[in-house]
Amino acid sequence: MAYSYYPGCSLHSTGIAYDKSIRATFKALGEELKELDDWNCCGATAYMSVKETVACVISARNLALAERTGLDLVAPCSACFTVLNKTRSFVRELPAFRRNVEQCLQEAGLRCRFETRVRHPLDVLMNDIGFSRIAQGKVRDLAGLRVACYYGCQIVRPERAVLEDPEVPMALDDLVACLGATPVDYPPKVRCCGGMLVATFEEVARRLCDELITRARDDDADCIVTTCPMCHANLELLQLRNKTNGRAAAPMPILYFTQLVGLALGCSEEEVGLNHNLFPLRYELSPVGEVRHEE
Amino acid sequence: MPVATKLDALPSEPGVFDKDEAALREAFLAEVDRIPGGERLRRCIQCGTCTGSCPVSYAMDLMPREVMALFRAGDIESILRSRTIWVCASCYQCTTRCPSKIRVTDLLYALKRVAVDRRIFPRKFPVYVLSEAFVDQVKKYGRNHEMGLLRDYFLKTGPMRLLGRMGMAWALWRKGRLAWRPRRIRGLQELRRMIARAEEFDRPPETEPPARLTAEVGYRAIG
Numbered sequence: 430m431a432y433s434y435y436p437g438c439s440l441h442s443t444g445i446a447y448d449k450s451i452r453a454t455f456k457a458l459g460e461e462l463k464e465l466d467d468w469n470c471c472g473a474t475a476y477m478s479v480k481e482t483v484a485c486v487i488s489a490r491n492l493a494l495a496e497r498t499g500l501d502l503v504a505p506c507s508a509c510f511t512v513l514n515k516t517r518s519f520v521r522e523l524p525a526f527r528r529n530v531e532q533c534l535q536e537a538g539l540r541c542r543f544e545t546r547v548r549h550p551l552d553v554l555m556n557d558i559g560f561s562r563i564a565q566g567k568v569r570d571l572a573g574l575r576v577a578c579y580y581g582c583q584i585v586r587p588e589r590a591v592l593e594d595p596e597v598p599m600a601l602d603d604l605v606a607c608l609g610a611t612p613v614d615y616p617p618k619v620r621c622c623g624g625m626l627v628a629t630f631e632e633v634a635r636r637l638c639d640e641l642i643t644r645a646r647d648d649d650a651d652c653i654v655t656t657c658p659m660c661h662a663n664l665e666l667l668q669l670r671n672k673t674n675g676r677a678a679a680p681m682p683i684l685y686f687t688q689l690v691g692l693a694l695g696c697s698e699e700e701v702g703l704n705h706n707l708f709p710l711r712y713e714l715s716p717v718g719e720v721r722h723e724e
Numbered sequence: 725m726p727v728a729t730k731l732d733a734l735p736s737e738p739g740v741f742d743k744d745e746a747a748l749r750e751a752f753l754a755e756v757d758r759i760p761g762g763e764r765l766r767r768c769i770q771c772g773t774c775t776g777s778c779p780v781s782y783a784m785d786l787m788p789r790e791v792m793a794l795f796r797a798g799d800i801e802s803i804l805r806s807r808t809i810w811v812c813a814s815c816y817q818c819t820t821r822c823p824s825k826i827r828v829t830d831l832l833y834a835l836k837r838v839a840v841d842r843r844i845f846p847r848k849f850p851v852y853v854l855s856e857a858f859v860d861q862v863k864k865y866g867r868n869h870e871m872g873l874l875r876d877y878f879l880k881t882g883p884m885r886l887l888g889r890m891g892m893a894w895a896l897w898r899k900g901r902l903a904w905r906p907r908r909i910r911g912l913q914e915l916r917r918m919i920a921r922a923e924e925f926d927r928p929p930e931t932e933p934p935a936r937l938t939a940e941v942g943y944r945a946i947g
Contacts, residue, residue: 438867438868438869438870439870441867441903441907442870442871442901442902442903443870443896443901443902444901445900445901446901467909467910467911468909469862469866469867469909469911469915470861470862470866470867470868472862473858473868474814475854475855475858475859476855476858476859476862477833477837478833478836478837478840478852478855479836479837479840479852479855479856479858479859480837480859480922480923480926481755481758481833481834481837481926482758482922482923482925482926483919483922483923483926485922486918486919486921486922487862487915487918487919490911490915490918518760519758519759519760522760522761523758523760526758529922529925530922532921533918533921533922533925534918536914536917536918536920536921537911537914537915537917537918538914539914582814582815582816582817583815583816586815586816586817586819586820587816587819587820587829595820596820620779621779621780621813621815621817623780623813624813624814624815625813625814625854626780626811626813628854628874628877629810629850629851629854630783630811633780633783633811633813637779637780637813666892666895666896669891669892669895670891704899704900705899705900705901706899707895707899
């Protein structure tokens with residue numbers, strides 16, 4: 430199947446590993462990702478703080494461009510996923526607002542029915558491809574790798590990427606398990622990392638991320654996997670100062686979930702962008718080809 | 725934590741507001757109309773689930789529950805002067821759990837927009853600068869150039885803080901994650917036309933010049 434692909438601004442810079450790993454993973458699964466031509470910034474949380482119609486309009490331009498492709502739009506960044514879906518919901522629920530947004534789209538000669546689905550890659554992997562197909566495609570063993578599955582906020586609320594309990598989702602845990610790794614018990618799996626607070630109130634983001642890292646250590650996790658480039662950046666960058674503060678604990682590696690999936694499917698470390706992560710995975714990756722299919 | 729509010733100075737008749745409060749309420753309620761389900765705000769039962777769920781409530785001066793209560797008590801101005809709306813991380817935990825299904829997070833966004841339009845901010849609070857720098861990036865390139873955004877933000881709110889972030893910048897650069905050059909989209913002119921049209925819809929209801937200007941921009945650690 431083919432999908433339109435909306436990387437978002439992060440995936441072309443700090444989140445480059447997410448971009449590489451999602452492309453590698455989809456390629457390994459035989460699915461096509463076509464980057465949406467001339468996409469613009471979704472507006473993230475910042476634009477909504479300043480202007481509401483403008484925020485929805487710039488987001489709507491992407492929806493209009495995606496509609497032309499006729500394909501579902503895959504948005505890996507949780508913030509982009511939320512904003513694009515929120516725009517779609519607002520427009521569909523408020524007819525007067527919809528008319529305003531449509532008038533603005535006409536300035537660019539664009540029209541949109543707002544029916545194109547905006548999906549998170551986790552949803553595609555779970556519902557279109559299916560975890561069992563991924564498990565069968567495994568060519569590298571991840572047995573013994575203990576993984577803390579961190580969903581973060583914006584793939585479970587307010588818009589749900591997969592239809593699951595937003596308080597205790599299990600989709601990512603199930604995916605990690607089918608890769609042969611061990612998802613550890615991770616209670617703060619949907620607790621906020623602080624998001625943009627890392628720039629505005631770093632001490633608050635630090636406190637939130639410290640707890641996330643400590644709880645992962647409590648269960649002897651070898652790494653934390655995330656679904657969002659903001660969470661990934663926060664969890665990594667806010668551990669940097671910890672080193673200089675002289676704390677004894679070794680830094681916790683933070684990975685994108687697509688990096689693990691890609692590795693299991695036989696992609697190389699470069700293909701999934703492992704070299705971009707700040708803290709290397711302290712787990713010996715077995716060579717491709719040696720895998721015991723369980724169950 | 726005691727917070728300065730206008731409650732003691734409110735007139736004794738319910739529904740009577742001074743001119744500033746009335747103008748701010750009108751602006752806020754116009755925003756509430758443009759949030760699906762925004763009017764559920766009036767169903768708040770003051771249960772405190774929002775405050776209890778909020779991961780950053782410890783750093784707020786007014787709790788989310790108090791924000792709802794203060795608005796209904798006739799003191800939106802104190803909300804706009806508090807740091808609460810700016811500390812909100814937009815995690816939506818409150819919205820997910822509210823038993824009255826109030827869209828707390830989206831209402832806080834609406835309050836932010838009113839504050840930005842009227843230039844009412846707490847002292848030494850740079851958050852709106854980040855949002856406005858973000859808007860600049862989008863208008864200039866169509867995409868958000870992270871380096872440009874953070875450079876502009878830190879230069880305006882305290883260049884010394886930029887120096888403190890050099891370690892992070894260096895770590896990212898070492899790992900090939902800093903994009904130095906911004907990318908301009910091809911449809912930038914159309915995007916700008918769309919934005920200009922949309923801004924007409926977002927003009928605040930009153931055309932009177934803002935009553936207060938906050939010139940102080942800086943930083944004070946809060947957490």
